[in-house]
Amino acid sequence: MKAIIRMLASFLRLFYQSVYLALAQIWANKTRSVLTTIGIVIGVASVTAVIAALTGLKAKVLTQVESFGTNTIFIFPTQPDKGPKRHASWWTIRFLPEHFDDILEHCPSVERFCRVAGVGQYTAHYRERSAENVEVTGIEPAFHDIQNRPVALGRTFSVIDNMQVRPVCLIDPKLRDELRLDRDCIGHSIRIGHHAFRIVGVIERQPELLGESGQDRYEVFIPFKTTFKMGKPWIMAFAASKSTEVTEDAQAEISFFLRRTRNIKPGEPDTFRVESVKRFLDTFNSIALMVTLVAGGIVGISLLVGGVGIMNIMLVSVSERTREIGLRKAVGAKKSAILTQFLIEAVVLCLIGGLVGVGIGQCLTMIISGINPVLDMVRIPAWAILLSFSFSGSVGIFFGMFPAIKAARLDPIEALRHE
């Protein structure tokens, strides 16, 4: 027991004296130390900045996706990759309203469903005011739930609005303000293109999408059937699965159902796509992983270069200080004391490099998040800082070991004779 305590005490003393000597040495060679650690600094700064940017972006995308709802499914026509329909015109592969008749009965994993009809952009007028770039879209009531865009004021469309093709509309608050309508604008009539519409409600604005800010875009929603009065609508559909777990089932059911209603023969490719937010997320994640790996590789190389720099400078230091090592041994320094002194010197150098690197990485991160509001969630996660330190520490141990062993093995008499 006593022996263990004595061993522990001597170990602590060894450690403490080595740190003390290492810091003194680094301080005595300030310029050289700074130059030596640059490789480590750059490596750590870039790794923390890249990790911060990626995790920030991911958090942003996740909140964005959550606002959509993670079980949302998008259904839209596309040309297939192969087969005779590969070059079919968009118009021949468009969706027709009847393609989706009774879809809920045939797709048990689908909770909600709505068709959406885009009729393009118009200019909206109210008295003397007008607003351009007004996107007019025909919707069905399930739209509000699936897209998480409730009606803030007024009411949603009723079945009768749709059946009777009523000229009613929901507008977004930005358009209301642009047209200088009252806050409670329900019952007022606005003109869109050549058609007059009565406002029945105000719909919440879509949350700002990635990078999509600044330019003014307005939205007006009308009953699905009403769009056919305005022109030839482009039809898409949204669905929500019963839960995230069955999203893939729901996608398969919808695909199967649509192949039948669109008369696609077995063996022929789909002329539409059924995508889920989850798919987008997976794609994003795999891209993020790729970037992380590439960045990791670059950082690894720069840490390697930094480590070789450390080893080089430590070897120079050992040979410059040969007489000093001889003297230290002559006055009673053990091999272990010399070894830890040089090893800790290398590790401390690397850790200082890591510290400065994290600091610079933090500055870079702040600059990044200041530049673009999309990246406002960019932050260095704690694990990245820990990783940086343990990495630079390991680099110090790995590349400092050889010079330290060399120093510890010096023969004191010969070392003292060294020029």
Next chain:
Amino acid sequence: MEKAEKLIIRLHNVARIYKVGVERIHALDGIDLELSENEYVAVMGASGSGKSTLMNMLGCLDRATSGRYELDGQDTTKMSDAALANVRNERIGFVFQSFELLGQLSALKNVEMPLIYSRNGWWSRRRRAKNVLERVGLGDRIKHKPNQLSGGEKQRVAIARALVCNPSILLADEPTGNLDSKTSESILELFDQLYREGQTIIIVTHEEHVARHAKRIIQMRDGRIYSDLPRDQAPANKASMQNDVQEEPE
């Protein structure tokens, strides 16, 4: 000189053989030597006679090829490297011809250095270093770096460093070799003072006037001791006189 009480050093038939290629160099060739507490010994001899090799042996920097070396009653021949490091730290004080001070450190830090490696001197190192610097007459120079000190002052710092762990024995290999004769004299006076205070000292020199400070003079030739006498009986060494490098200022 009073009757010797406690035996510090006992060498029995110690040899040190260097192998250079196929050649075997007998740097020490059957040395027998006994040294008691508070002795003041000068080791003399021509260059290459094995003085430094003997000092390295006594200082536990080197191991004997054969023979037996007892320090303070302990056989050092079979000690581990780590144990020898402790012996050097606690029982031996080395003074070198070229001082061997660390240039970036102040006099105080240089003197503290052995205590960094000591088992019990760590916490009191500053106070002890200060005390010993005062003892060698440098109480007002503790903040100075080596390049701000004269040669004699540097050697005083080195002596303070050798003394800071209270060694059983102080080993000085040509301590005045790099100093002019006036400074040499003051360093030798410091050795005399340390001797009077009870320090055991072995000093290597090839200069007669340096050796005259010691109480016992050992003459070496070809790795052997050929004369070991009290100062008053020792003959003036003609061989070493010839090799004497006189550094008298004009």
